[in-house]
Amino acid sequence: MNPLAVELNKTLESSNNYLYEMLSRVGKRLFFPRGILSQSAEAKEKAHLINATIGIAKQDGHTMHFASVMDRIPALRPGKALTYAPSFGLPELRQRWQQEMFVKNPTLEGKAVSQPVVTCGITNAVSVFSEMWVDPDDVIILPKMMWGNYNMIFTVRNQARLVHYDLFDSKGGFNLDQFAKVVEAEARQRDKLIVLLNFPHNPTGYSPTVEEAGKIAGILKQIASDGCKTLVVMDDSYFGLFYEADTFNESMFALLAGLDPRLLAVKLDGATKEYFVWGFRVGFITYGAVLGEGGYQALEKKTAGCVRGNISNASHLSQSLLLQCLEDPRLDDEKAEKFSILKQRALEVKRVLDDPKYSDAFEPYPFNSGYFMCLRLKTVAAEALRVYLLERFGVGLVALGDSNLRIAYSCIEQNQVRELFDLILQGVHDLETGR
Numbered sequence: 001m002n003p004l005a006v007e008l009n010k011t012l013e014s015s016n017n018y019l020y021e022m023l024s025r026v027g028k029r030l031f032f033p034r035g036i037l038s039q040s041a042e043a044k045e046k047a048h049l050i051n052a053t054i055g056i057a058k059q060d061g062h063t064m065h066f067a068s069v070m071d072r073i074p075a076l077r078p079g080k081a082l083t084y085a086p087s088f089g090l091p092e093l094r095q096r097w098q099q100e101m102f103v104k105n106p107t108l109e110g111k112a113v114s115q116p117v118v119t120c121g122i123t124n125a126v127s128v129f130s131e132m133w134v135d136p137d138d139v140i141i142l143p144k145m146m147w148g149n150y151n152m153i154f155t156v157r158n159q160a161r162l163v164h165y166d167l168f169d170s171k172g173g174f175n176l177d178q179f180a181k182v183v184e185a186e187a188r189q190r191d192k193l194i195v196l197l198n199f200p201h202n203p204t205g206y207s208p209t210v211e212e213a214g215k216i217a218g219i220l221k222q223i224a225s226d227g228c229k230t231l232v233v234m235d236d237s238y239f240g241l242f243y244e245a246d247t248f249n250e251s252m253f254a255l256l257a258g259l260d261p262r263l264l265a266v267k268l269d270g271a272t273k274e275y276f277v278w279g280f281r282v283g284f285i286t287y288g289a290v291l292g293e294g295g296y297q298a299l300e301k302k303t304a305g306c307v308r309g310n311i312s313n314a315s316h317l318s319q320s321l322l323l324q325c326l327e328d329p330r331l332d333d334e335k336a337e338k339f340s341i342l343k344q345r346a347l348e349v350k351r352v353l354d355d356p357k358y359s360d361a362f363e364p365y366p367f368n369s370g371y372f373m374c375l376r377l378k379t380v381a382a383e384a385l386r387v388y389l390l391e392r393f394g395v396g397l398v399a400l401g402d403s404n405l406r407i408a409y410s411c412i413e414q415n416q417v418r419e420l421f422d423l424i425l426q427g428v429h430d431l432e433t434g435r
């Protein structure tokens, strides 16, 4: 094993041995290389005559560039747009994102969390998490309905075993009983358990109420304090888009960080959905734990080492643009305006679906947040209806499993909502009658 990995492992072992034990085999071997990166960092500071260390091109002391590229980004200098960003991410952006996290999650106050490490979107954050913490045959607990890409990352690439629970109980709330049963049963069989929480949820658009969030945290704390090393990973891609008053409007990370020495909370979030910059590809990984001296730096170094060995670093241009956006005085108003548009659409979907004419054909799963909602079809198959709606009416929706349709109301106008559900109903009737 590389001596730098050994050093990081020693730091982690002494700051919280449970966390060290939770690392995957790859996670234990990860380190942040000194090599070229640290030599060029050193040269940047001290090589005042000639600095010939880094693999970029310079001309007259400046970053070499084409006007045909830079003319299109007049607000940034080439050194802030074209050069490599550090594998950890831009230091100012990491700091700013962490500050924002404390503002958005008041429950975090007084807790120590790591600096966020920048990834190439949240997908890359999930996959870095997986590489660092998931071994083949590890169990990951997730609801039955979930973002499909988890399967690709956790099962196909990392050979973990997904164990599911039903997201909703019969009263239309978070299924605390089944969640507790599944988590406790799995915890009894092993000494390391991984639980993924994705709120607002893709595909249903559900987030827990304040009461449910507290109970979820309580269940997880209990299994950790009963002796099972518990890794809780939050996918907060749709964070902030909470439309109802009793919804818990913070990340579960705020409740879970630092809750028990055997519990590691890992927050995956990013600009993608929250700041409407899907193609920027800027995500973050942040840790919250009970950790002694140097522990967070060791985790950040392993995480940045994993980024380094995978994508090397995330787009400097996107990180610079995001940083400027976070510092722009217009941002709060812009966020409020877009939030209000999405919330009005969600409320319109609820209003329209209150009409009893739909209830024989389909019913909505509970939703209160995010970009999506799902319908449970009662009489026809989801895939058949999807194809029919597409071909007969030019309406595109996503079929999930045998009887669910996902609707991204985030990308339709409020005045199209009623028409959309009427066409779905028409499609169901047509299929039922064989037209």
Ligand SMILES: Cc1ncc(COP(=O)(O)O)c(C=O)c1O
Pocket (backbone or CB within 6 Å): 120, 121, 122, 123, 124, 147, 198, 202, 235, 237, 270, 272, 273, 278, 281, 282, 283
């Ligand atoms: C739950 C969830 N996680 C992660 C992602 C991926 O986000 P990104 O585009 O930042 O990789 C998505 C995107 O659809 C998502 O729905």
